[in-house]
Amino acid sequence: MLYIKLAWRNLWRNRRRTLITMVSIVVAVLLAAVMRSMQEGQYEVMIDTTVGSFTGYIQIHQQGYWEDKTLDNTLVESDSLYAKIQQQSSVEEAVPRLESFALAAGKNLSRPAMVMGIHPQAEQALSDPKNRLQSGSYLDTSDEHSVLIGREMIQRLNVQVGDSLVLIGQGFRGQRATGLYEIKGTVSFPNPELNRSIVMMPIQTAQEFLAAPNRLTSISLILNNPDNVNKTAKDLRNSLSPDRYEVMTWQELAPELVQSIQADRGSGIIIIMILYIIVGFGILGTVLMMITERSYEFGVMISVGTPRLTIAAMLAMEILLIAFMGSGIGLLLSIPVAWYFNINPIEFSGNMAEVMESYGLEPFLPFSLSPEVFYGQAIIIFIITLVFSIIPIVKASKLNPVNAMRA
């Protein structure tokens, strides 16, 4: 209690210096937290675009499918498989898909197409095509002979909603696959490649087209908490036969996404570390000044019997109080800033928007409100403050009282 009282009062002996030091910490924490919030928000968008709306957090395939993505490596849909998936409490939705490639032909033109058989209801939890409809109407049943096509695909084929579309391809085990379907609507995804080539059809229609009844290329899982990915994948690997099924997390499905996030995060952390080191040297200067101007006082304190450890503890407490208040205020200020940009994401336009869309991202940048973004900064500044305080504290605790009082 005595140390806290002493430290607190000492802080306000030189009010201006304390405030300047504190403000430097506030600004550093504020900038770092807002920058990290922006970065993490960007990653969340990237993950959400790729994972939340396309791959899912976990996918289950027939063993070997990921290595060799052919219809011959599809899995057989079964109630027992769904039952085992539903045993996982973290699984919110299991979304079946049957994907292949075919040639799509309109009246005069034909284009390569990515055929995706979807469950019209379940798929809304993943790529949400109903809300991405640009024209026409959504699929009603799992067996209707209708398709939705990408917004650019319809132009590339020079067809309209209501026209017929012919699909020609290769089905399960090399069987011929042909079909004639009504174009029921167009869908628009952030990923331009999908817009150019996707043809979505009800899953049973796709199974019929590809001569692959009850067969799926993947079951994508939506989780109620993305943090449960690894645990859920591990549990599924334990419950499903490894000879028949492969269970892959989104990090395994999209390693290039993970790497690009890690690389970007690394560069962001380097910038923040430079900022923190500058602040750290500011703190070092403050603490050295605190000690130099109080060396006589420390000399008197040691002379009258104050243990050196007590003086070090008192100084440490002063520095901790500055760091604690600076970090706290910095965090308190950064949260509303991040909150505002989370609710009102920065919207890109022009070339930047096109670049983002070309990467399959929506041209919006909402800031992250993930708690670790904020408390992580406070912890880092706390550690840096302590590290930069060690030298002065050691110096103070080794003061020779006679020399200190002579100075």
Next chain:
Amino acid sequence: MAVITTKSVTKVYNSDKVPVHALRGVDLNIEKGEFTAIVGPSGSGKTTLLNIIGGLDTPTEGKTIVQGTDLSTLSDSELINFRLHHIGFVFQAYNLIPVLTAVENVSFVMQMQGRPNKECHNKSISLLKEVGLEDKINKRPSELSGGQQQRVAVARALASKPDFVLADEPTANLDSVSSGELLDMMAELNQKEEMTFIFSTHDQRVIDRAHRVVTLVDGKIDNDEVRAQTV
């Protein structure tokens, strides 16, 4: 029995370059209850001798024995603890912790000794009353005059129940009235409580009040005059 004994204490500064002999074989015994002034011209070694007696500095040669303890055998932390429990200090100026009030400054040393807070507070108030500052207990050093600050320093020096008080030119920055009052107070404590005081001083008023005057010249005892019986 002597409270303090120095045996052939020698102190040489900068011994590896140009040696400066601050003390040259000082032998001194201070008995309990003495009111002793160590005097001499500037550079004669007064403060060095006081620092060595107080365990703030170590002699180059010789021994300092305080209450039977050879200070050279103590480690740095043991010396700090020894000072805390056995020696009271009053310095020339800026004695007090600026952010603590008078009562907190006096209490500080007792708290360092680990005494209960309430005891520290009560004892501090009683000591401040003893030095005539009962109406200033909650004032910070910046709100006290130089003389009042020195009185608080004396109260703090006494708070640890020391064997003796070392005062290094305690009146150097005081006017004659404040000096007189401070000396009266210390003389009274010496008389009433048998507290041993050792001063280093240039101040003739202090020298006039001392019962024993030890004169140092060039680091040696030039004269040791006992003027009155100690209490």
